[in-house]
Amino acid sequence: MVPTIYYVALSAALFIIGVIGVLTRRNALVVFMSIELMLNSANLALVAFAQARGDVGGQVLVFFVIVVAAAEVAVGLALLVAIFHTKHTANIDVISTLKG
Amino acid sequence: MELVVFIITAAVALTGALAMLLSKNAVHSALFLLLNFASISVMYLLLRAPFLFVVQLIVYAGAIIVLFLFVVMLLGAERVEDEHDQLGRWQQPLALVLAAALVVEAGYILFRGGATAAQTPVLDELFGSPEQVAAALFTTYLLPFEITGAILLAAVIGVVVLHLRVQAKVAA
Numbered sequence: 001m002v003p004t005i006y007y008v009a010l011s012a013a014l015f016i017i018g019v020i021g022v023l024t025r026r027n028a029l030v031v032f033m034s035i036e037l038m039l040n041s042a043n044l045a046l047v048a049f050a051q052a053r054g055d056v057g058g059q060v061l062v063f064f065v066i067v068v069a070a071a072e073v074a075v076g077l078a079l080l081v082a083i084f085h086t087k088h089t090a091n092i093d094v095i096s097t098l099k100g
Numbered sequence: 101m102e103l104v105v106f107i108i109t110a111a112v113a114l115t116g117a118l119a120m121l122l123s124k125n126a127v128h129s130a131l132f133l134l135l136n137f138a139s140i141s142v143m144y145l146l147l148r149a150p151f152l153f154v155v156q157l158i159v160y161a162g163a164i165i166v167l168f169l170f171v172v173m174l175l176g177a178e179r180v181e182d183e184h185d186q187l188g189r190w191q192q193p194l195a196l197v198l199a200a201a202l203v204v205e206a207g208y209i210l211f212r213g214g215a216t217a218a219q220t221p222v223l224d225e226l227f228g229s230p231e232q233v234a235a236a237l238f239t240t241y242l243l244p245f246e247i248t249g250a251i252l253l254a255a256v257i258g259v260v261v262l263h264l265r266v267q268a269k270v271a272a
Contacts, residue, residue, distance in 0.1 A: 002106045002146065005210065010110045010143075012206040014136075017117040019202060023195030027180050029126050029172055033133050036164065037117055040140050043152075051147045051228070054221035056236050059149050059228060063237065066152075066159050067248045071255035073164050077171045078262040085266050090177040 007048035014041035028080055028090040032073070039069050106146060113139040126178045130168045137161045148228035 014037060021034025043062045050058025080090060087095055116136030120129045141156040172178060226232055237245055 002102055006106060006110075007143070007147070009210050010113065012210065013114060014117050016199060016202050016206060017114075017121055020195065020199045021121045023198060024192050025121070027126055027177065029168065029175075029177055030120075030129050033120060033129055033168065036160075037120065037133065037136065040137065040160070044140055044143055047144055047147045047149050047152060050149070051223070054223050054227060056228060056232050057240070059152055059233050060236050060241050062149075062152055063155060063233070064241075064244055064248065066155055068251060070159050070163060071251050073167060074255050075258050075262075077167055078259040081171060081175065082262050082266045084175045084177065085270060089180055090175060091180045 004048050004052040008045055011041045011045040011048070014038075014044070026091050026093055028083075028092045028095065031092060032076055032080070036069065036073070039065060102146060105142075109139045109142045109146070112136075113143070124179060126172045126180075127169065130165055130172060133168070134161055134165045137165065148223070149233075150228065151230040151233045 018034045018038035018041065021037065022031050025031055025034065043065055046058045046062050046065075050056060050062075083095055084090055089095065113136050116132045116134075116139060120132040120136060123129050123132060137156065137160040141153050141161070144150075144153040144156055
C-alpha cells in the first residue's frame with residue numbers, strides 16, 4: 001500500500017501548481033482551469049485520508065465537491081461568455097469593472 | 101507494484117498540470133488538464149474508490165473539459181494573453197515569490213514528521229465499494245445529497261438566465 005503522505009505530497013504539489021496558475025496567467029479560462037486543478041488536488045487528499053482512516057465519508061464529501069464543481073463550471077463559463085460578449089476579451093487585466 | 105503505478109501516475113499528473121500551466125494556447129491547456137484529471141482518476145482506483153473513479157471520468161474528463169473546450173473555441177480566446185500585456189510587469193515575479201513561500205510552507209508541514217500516521221485500520225474487502233458509498237450517501241448524508249439537487253437546479257436556471265441576457269444584448 002502506498003503511504004498516505006505520498007498522496008498528500010502529490011496533492012500539495014498539484015495545489016501549488018494551481019495557485020501559480022491563478023496568480024500568473026492572465027487568460028480567464030486558464031485561471032478557471034487552475035481553480036479546477038486545485039479542487040482536484042483537494043479531492044485527492046480527501047480520498048487519501050478516507051482510505052487512511054477507513055471511513056467512507058471522505059469519498060462522499062468528494063462526490064459533493066464534484067457536484068458543486070460541475071455547477072460552478074457551468075455558471076462560471078456562462079458568465080465568461082456573457083463578459084466576452086460585452087468586453088470582447090477574456091484577459092483578466094482588462095476585465096476590471098463589475099458594470100457590464 | 102502499487103508504488104510503481106503510483107509513481108508513474110503521479111509523474112503523469114504533475115506533467116499534465118505543469119504543461120497546463122505553461123502552454124500558451126488555452127486549447128492545449130484544457131487537453132493537458134484532461135491528462136491530469138485522467139491520472140487523478142487512476143489515483144482513485146489505487147485508493148480503492150472505484151465509484152469516484154467513474155464519477156471523475158464522467159463529470160470532469162467528460163463534461164467539464166468538453167465544456168471548457170467548447171467555450172475556448174467558441175470565444176476564440178486561445179491566445180488572449182498575447183494581445184494585452186500592458187499591466188503589471190511586477191505581478192509575475194511577485195506571484196512566483198508567493199508560490200515559493202507556499203512551497204516552503206507545504207514542505208515544512210510534510211517533512212516536519214510530527215503528524216505521524218495513525219494506526220492504519222484494517223480495511224475489509226468492501227471498503228469503498230459503490231454499495232458502501234451509496235449506503236452512506238443515502239443514509240448519513242441524505243440531506244446534503246438532496247441539497248445537491250437544489251444546487252444543480254440553481255446552476256441550470258442561472259445559466260439559462262445569463263444566456264437570455266446575452267441574447268437580448270446582442271439583439272439590441
